[in-house]
Amino acid sequence: MFGLLIFLLGFLGFRSYQNAGSSKLDSIAVYAAPDSNFTHVWTAPSDWRMMYLKPEEKELVVYGRELIAHTSEYLGPKGSIKAISNGMNCQNCHLNEGTQPWGNNYFAVQSTYPKFRARSGTKENQIKRVNDCFERSLNGKALDSTSREMLAILAYIKWLGSDVEKDKFPKGSGIFKLKGMKRACDPLKGAEVYTAKCQSCHQADGGGLLAENGKSYTYPPLWGTTSYNTGAGLYRISNFAGYVKYNMPQGTTYDKPQLTDEEAWDVAAYVNSMPRPSKDLSKDWPNIAKKPFDHPFGPYADPFTEEQHKYGPYKPIKAWVEGHK
Numbered sequence: 117m118f119g120l121l122i123f124l125l126g127f128l129g130f131r132s133y134q135n136a137g138s139s140k141l142d143s144i145a146v147y148a149a150p151d152s153n154f155t156h157v158w159t160a161p162s163d164w165r166m167m168y169l170k171p172e173e174k175e176l177v178v179y180g181r182e183l184i185a186h187t188s189e190y191l192g193p194k195g196s197i198k199a200i201s202n203g204m205n206c207q208n209c210h211l212n213e214g215t216q217p218w219g220n221n222y223f224a225v226q227s228t229y230p231k232f233r234a235r236s237g238t239k240e241n242q243i244k245r246v247n248d249c250f251e252r253s254l255n256g257k258a259l260d261s262t263s264r265e266m267l268a269i270l271a272y273i274k275w276l277g278s279d280v281e282k283d284k285f286p287k288g289s290g291i292f293k294l295k296g297m298k299r300a301c302d303p304l305k306g307a308e309v310y311t312a313k314c315q316s317c318h319q320a321d322g323g324g325l326l327a328e329n330g331k332s333y334t335y336p337p338l339w340g341t342t343s344y345n346t347g348a349g350l351y352r353i354s355n356f357a358g359y360v361k362y363n364m365p366q367g368t369t370y371d372k373p374q375l376t377d378e379e380a381w382d383v384a385a386y387v388n389s390m391p392r393p394s395k396d397l398s399k400d401w402p403n404i405a406k407k408p409f410d411h412p413f414g415p416y417a418d419p420f421t422e423e424q425h426k427y428g429p430y431k432p433i434k435a436w437v438e439g440h441k
């Protein structure tokens with residue numbers, strides 16, 4: 117008995133000696149300066165503060181949030197209010213009711229609109245911007261600007277931006293801008309990433325998986341007739357790559373990404389090389405010199421092809437633009 121005790125004490129002592137040694141070493145080995153893009157990111161106002169809203173305002177904000185989360189229940193092909201969109205929810209892309217850091221949240225909307233946008237060549241208000249997503253990301257029709265649904269979505273966006281100063285972009289708002297690769301994005305490599313890391317949910321045909329009620333998706337589509345169209349923000353490979361890097365596979369958050377940058381760029385190229393609904397874009401980018409580097413449709417002010425604009429390498433394009441300012 118005594119012998120056992122001595123043995124145990126000795127063993128514990130040895131273990132703690134070992135641990136002390138390795139933890140000292142670990143703390144040296146893993147030390148790296150934190151990337152300031154991922155510290156102190158902005159978050160949504162807490163719900164309890166809604167008690168300071170007038171009851172009718174609160175009702176609108178809550179309804180707006182519901183519409184962002186469950187758009188298709190109300191406005192999808194089998195929607196209870198009006199069938200004007202493709203069955204996706206805003207939240208499929210604006211994660212966690214539009215509040216996820218680097219998850220395409222709405223934190224900078226109230227503070228920066230109305231604003232001039234080169235895509236339309238006009239000063240756009242929030243109604244126009246929301247309807248852009250209805251017409252492009254949800255491949256549908258615009259929501260009536262005076263409808264209760266539009267007012268609710270605007271009220272919710274305003275609520276999320278309550279504490280953001282005018283013209284400010286809080287840290288973690290929107291989509292992260294990934295550093296570009298030296299080479300072009302490769303759809304074939306992307307197909308391998310897709311099979312290994314995306315297909316189990318988004319399906320081999322990219323069409324996603326409908327929920328049992330047949331109204332909305334358990335796993336939303338990434339291409340095909342029910343997906344976003346060629347005018348949507350995600351159709352730009354840089355947006356797709358930045359979104360996916362910090363949010364996919366499902367459950368991924370900005371502080372624990374699971375894809376390398378290369379995997380994110382390549383899978384973006386693969387998904388956006390697959391068929392999807394097209395949109396008449398003849399009125400977009402009235403000033404062609406303002407097209408983003410990865411806008412995949414010409415004509416362009418620079419000498420690069422549609423192919424290179426779509427898949428890269430982007431560096432020569434950016435350098436050309438810099439040189440012609």
Ligand code: HEC
Binds near residue numbers: 222349350
């Ligand atoms: C298929 C993905 C997708 C869906 C679904 C979607 N959006 Fe978007 N949305 C985007 C992307 C991508 C952007 C950013 C585009 C960019 O920065 O070029 C965006 C931008 C926005 C913005 C502007 C954000 C800003 O900071 O300027 C608003 C507002 C918006 N969406 C509202 C909505 C609403 C409301 C819905 C639902 C009716 C919706 N979106 C559905 C992908 C989507």
Ligand code: HEC
Binds near residue numbers: 344360387
């Ligand atoms: C475990 C299941 C799962 C896996 C694996 C997964 N996703 Fe998703 N993905 C989802 C779900 C669920 C959503 C919608 C999120 C929501 O509504 O909260 C989504 C949304 C998306 C969206 C925006 C909505 C749309 O349909 O356009 C894109 C883009 C996307 N995923 C790409 C990918 C890519 C690329 C991969 C592989 C690297 C991947 N996902 C892996 C479940 C998954």
